[in-house]
Amino acid sequence: MRFVTTSAGDPTRFCAQLKAAGLTVFHVVPTLKGALKAVEAGVDGLIVEGGEGGGFKNQRDVASMVLLPLACSRVSVPVVAAGGFSDGISMAAAFALGAEGIQMGTRMLSSSESPVHANWKNAIVAAEETDTVLLNHGGKGAALRALRTERTSQLELTLPEDIRKEFAGVQQLYFGGDMEAAVPLTGQVCGRIDAVLPVRQIIEETMRDFHATIAGLHARYGQDPAH
């Protein structure tokens, strides 16, 4: 299957052309309105992304716990959950809320195979759940969630003229390991990541723990004692 994800924009812009080229199109949405608009545009599925996720965010951010069940209750296309998912138990939670898949951003960023510098991966491992900031909140364009550094702590207190300028040093950040050179996009789930692991291990453990979680819930709560 040829697959493309579109995001951060109007889903009507490219959807028809991409589908005409034989691609399966999933669009990233941060709100219910966005989800309904994307479905109307004809997407094959949605990535429903909560505001706890790393990266560019809607100015009016909504957590996955609220957004995911809301969107899933209103659309009939397949939904992939994003924002806060990193392992088997969070995957089980996403599926309970109506998703059929999860997308891991921060977890994969921190994996052994991720091409970013070890300083960033180690900072994710060291980070607590409170160690991200939502930048440009209330400013022009998108807000964005990044790891707390000296630079982003300063930026948190201001509304930058143009947040895009904060990415000028992105190469030094990504590959040179200078954590102050730009804005290190990272989600709150950094607080749940405690090791740099190979992608294979992350996926295998996720699937194992997902099934164990579902089975455990069924064993404990599968029978309604009233019946």
Ligand SMILES: Cc1cc2nc3c(=O)[nH]c(=O)nc-3n(C[C@H](O)[C@H](O)[C@H](O)COP(=O)(O)O)c2cc1C
């Ligand atoms: C470093 C980084 C870069 C990202 N770049 C993009 C991007 O270019 N386009 C996009 O739609 N999402 C982007 N994202 C969001 C991820 O695709 C993903 O949906 C998000 O990280 C999920 O939340 P999580 O960080 O809690 O896993 C980025 C995330 C990170 C951490």
